[in-house]
Amino acid sequence: MVTISVIIPVYNADKFLERCIKSLLSQTLASCEFIFVNDGSTDSSQSILEQFQQKDVRIKLIHQENKGVSEARNTGLKIAQGTYIGFVDADDYVEYNFFDTLYQTAEKHHLDITVCNYFSSQDGTAFTSKAPFKEHAVYESNTIKKDILPYFISHETINSIWNKLYRTSLIKDNAIIFPKGVPLGEDGWFNSLCFAKADKVYFLSYAGYHYIDVSGSATRNIVGKNYFQRIEQEYENDYSHLQNAYLDASNISVLKAHKYITKVVSLLHEYYNPVNAIEIETRKLLVKELLTSKTTIKIFKDYYKTVFLQKSKYERVVLFAIKHKLSVLISLVIAYSNLRNKR
Structure with a gap:
């Protein structure tokens, strides 16, 4: 039985990919599957993925033409078998107990979405990012609609998907996917759909995800990306x-x-x-x-x-x-x- 399906889109990430893979394979929660979607990489990402796949059967590897991160994640969603779904970016990495901690919390409180803090690094400065909501409290449907959904429209600080664990049935029963052709904010759009259908959401004070803001990435290429x-x-x-x-x-x-x-x-x-x-x-x-x-x-x-x-x-x-x-x-x-x- 697969407890968590972790979906990782990969595009020309060979500089960081090995660190990411090793952090996933060292998880204390062993019953995970790691779905790597190689989105048309032209560097050595494919060979790195194939080498690790030979060593660990939990790695599922899909190759596709370059279609963008949203479609890569949607490809992963189609084959995910876990009770829960998580996301990781190929240039980031996680602590050894990251998915175990989120899973135990989700099971304890019967949650649809579990949210944690994360470590962020930008321009040489490290800090911990936190959501502006009360921690260690269950938010139920009415409170989600009243307090959290408006925040997705007016802010982007909780848009990230990789510091969250989603119940698979929430996503698949409501046919939720990442939007195609959206130039910005695809994660926030996906989250707004998930939170709108969620009955229980929880914010943890724990931080176990390391987000690396890479210079020249899609989010930092101010001029080139218009x-x-x-x-x-x-x-x-x-x-x-x-x-x-x-x-x-x-x-x-x-x-x-x-x-x-x-x-x-x-x-x-x-x-x-x-x-x-x-x-x-x-x-x-x-x-x-x-x-x-x-x-x-x-x-x-x-x-x-x-x-x-x-x-x-x-x-x-x-x-x-x-x-x-x-x-x-x-x-x-x-x-x-x-x-x-x-x-």
């Missing part, structure tokens, strides 16, 4: 399926605007982040695109006051500068913020 256009496209997502007694169309519109504004402010910080090494002229064009976007102008016109009042003094200055297209003020405020954070 990140701002992806934010605009994500804003067009239709969340009407999440409407419930606590969440109507008007609420959803405000929450979407809140996320958009938060993300464009964050993106501006990335534009001026020295680590990203964006050329001055390129940065000017990127900032101009953001400030003159029809989506930005409309959202700031309709929701500026609503969002503005919820922000700190620093954030209000940035929002004011965006609203009035003051690119010089934006650069000065962000530079001041970066200087303070270095002290």
Whole structure:
């Protein structure tokens, strides 16, 4: 009997793959299957996977043409045999008791989704990421709809799938899959569907997943991936399926605007982040695109006051500068913020 099916999409991850595989094979919960979906890798990922597959029968290996991470995960979902499903990214790794801890918690409280904290590393800085919800408490259906679903629309800090354990029947009985062709936020979309159908969710204080934010990855390639256009496209997502007694169309519109504004402010910080090494002229064009976007102008016109009042003094200055297209003020405020954070 397979207790947990762990799905790992792989695309050109040979630099990190061996560490990931070894962390999975050393799990204290032995009754796992590890479904590696090689999504058209052109490096040595395939040979590494085949070598480990010969050593451990728990490794299931699927090769497919490059279709993207969402379709790779959907491929894994089709053959998953476990009572629960977990996800791991090929450049990350987990503690030896990671899946055992989540499984024991899920069984104890009869959970549909178990959530834990995780270790994160970015630009040489390590920290522990936590969800903004009470730990060691069972959230049932009404509370999930009232408190957690709105958070998926307005924020992205709990979007990750790899720090969660899902009951397989929750996913398969509701025919939940990862969206195809979504440019950004596919994990959040998948989670919103799962949480909308879940009866019991639990947040653990335990952290056992190591997320490595790799420079040049899809999430960090600000210029090459046309990140701002992806934010605009994500804003067009239709969340009407999440409407419930606590969440109507008007609420959803405000929450979407809140996320958009938060993300464009964050993106501006990335534009001026020295680590990203964006050329001055390129940065000017990127900032101009953001400030003159029809989506930005409309959202700031309709929701500026609503969002503005919820922000700190620093954030209000940035929002004011965006609203009035003051690119010089934006650069000065962000530079001041970066200087303070270095002290």
